[in-house]
Amino acid sequence: MFVRTRALSEALVAPLSDADTTVQSMADASPAKWHLAHTTWFFETFILRDHVPGYTLHDARFPFLFNSYYEAEGARHARHRRGMITRPSLDEVLAYRAAVTAAVLDAFDTLPPAIVDLIELGCNHEQQHQELLVTDILHVFSENPCEPAIWTPARKQPVEMPPAINWMPGAAEVCEIGHEGAGFAFDCEGPRHATLLSPHAVADRTVTNGEWAAFIADGGYRDARHWLSDGWAWVKADGVEAPLYWAQGEEGWTRFGLDGRRAIDPAAPVTHVSFYEADAYASWAGARLPTEAEWECAAATHDPASGNQMDDAGPVEPRPSTGGPAFFGDVWEWTGSAYRPYPGFRAAEGAVGEYNGKFMSGQFILRGGSCATPRGHVRASYRNFFYPHQRWQFTGVRLAKDL
The missing domain is CATH 3.90.1580.10 (paralog of FGE (formylglycine-generating enzyme))
Known part of the structure; x- marks a missing residue:
């Protein structure tokens, strides 16, 4: 589940440019790049930092940038200004993801069952952000006067109107x-x-x-x-x-x-x-x-x-x-x-x-x-x-x- 979930997030951003993943179109939405990094911060913080002896943070700046709302984790970048995080780049965020994914997999067999359950929570958390990523990029593209498409339109098959509500x-x-x-x-x-x-x-x-x-x-x-x-x-x-x-x-x-x-x-x-x-x-x-x-x-x-x-x-x-x-x-x-x-x-x-x-x-x-x-x-x-x-x-x- 962990491997599949991590791979889907990266597949969702594959059609996007660095600029596409950096823009924040409104305060309720977050940049796609931020979603990729935040879900990685979750695993790095609550699995690797807390439960893998000797683990060193990938980048000491990232907890401030990619914490969402966890008061217990200290100060964080303001939500409505996430679009200002032009750097790290998308490539750097993807490298961060790869490093944390590899570290979790390396540690997996040594983790007690309660921490494996925490990984399951992290996977479900990332799945929530996958949906947010999709809807947030839709909002970003809707603000572009060119109204770009991320996917080629599917061929429409004629469908009858559904019957009256039963x-x-x-x-x-x-x-x-x-x-x-x-x-x-x-x-x-x-x-x-x-x-x-x-x-x-x-x-x-x-x-x-x-x-x-x-x-x-x-x-x-x-x-x-x-x-x-x-x-x-x-x-x-x-x-x-x-x-x-x-x-x-x-x-x-x-x-x-x-x-x-x-x-x-x-x-x-x-x-x-x-x-x-x-x-x-x-x-x-x-x-x-x-x-x-x-x-x-x-x-x-x-x-x-x-x-x-x-x-x-x-x-x-x-x-x-x-x-x-x-x-x-x-x-x-x-x-x-x-x-x-x-x-x-x-x-x-x-x-x-x-x-x-x-x-x-x-x-x-x-x-x-x-x-x-x-x-x-x-x-x-x-x-x-x-x-x-x-x-x-x-x-x-x-x-x-x-x-």
Whole structure:
């Protein structure tokens, strides 16, 4: 897993120039070069420095440059200024990666099981950054007036519009959610606990581009009735009229993706929408967003490795549904649940305890993974989280309703 994960990160940047990997297009995003270095710093710091006797840092400057938010690790470069790190170069960062990867592999057989578990955490951490790397470079390229493509557009096969949403009833019952038992999970996914569900139904698929275009045409972005107060203020302040990367031309709506600008696919899942937009659409549709408990209980019997997820460094794009309920891949699905600790949650000791717990404020839960999530990374209990205005990730919408 370690070797495969490290190789995928490097394959993702192979089509990029040094300049492509250095630019930071907004404060929420990080340069691709920084992602490569930060994930390497994680292994160097928490595995090699802390648990391999005699290890010497590859470069004493790097901890300051590539620490993200770990207060226990001391001072660090400001997040919004990561694009100022023009040096070290991409080649130097790749050399740093190669050295740390080799050192971890050399030490692997001497490490106790608890530290091998920490390597597994590091691999899952790097997989998260692989998705961020993809979405961050998409945002970088969207800011370039040339709108370059990183991958050659795939040939489009005609796909029929999916049938109308089929509502899957959920019983009023006590349901257990959260991770327990064998297999990796982040600390915020547990403890497993009981939660009470009211009678409800969950849609068997996510909302499509075509359905979202109907919301726009019906004045969805101009009607305050559908919006939360904070969401309406955000729409007005930022002049939001459509999902991120959409533009309207003479022939209709287009979207910018990693394969350049193309006409929207009406049958594909809508993506790059904020929690505010997701909530407004649900209101317009006479529905609501599912709670994370409703989502997890509905998804528990589905295969987390199924669906359109990232298998290699090839094209990344949400694809039309091919039939049957799908809960994993394509787009992260906003829920109506705030990111808060489960009953009995305790953060781990030490710096790694800063990984999730301290962010449990002001954010909302997303479930299911996306087309940019490495396959094998998600599970039914997986909790992703973003602020309600953020939409540069592959975020989409599944509806729910009360019964």
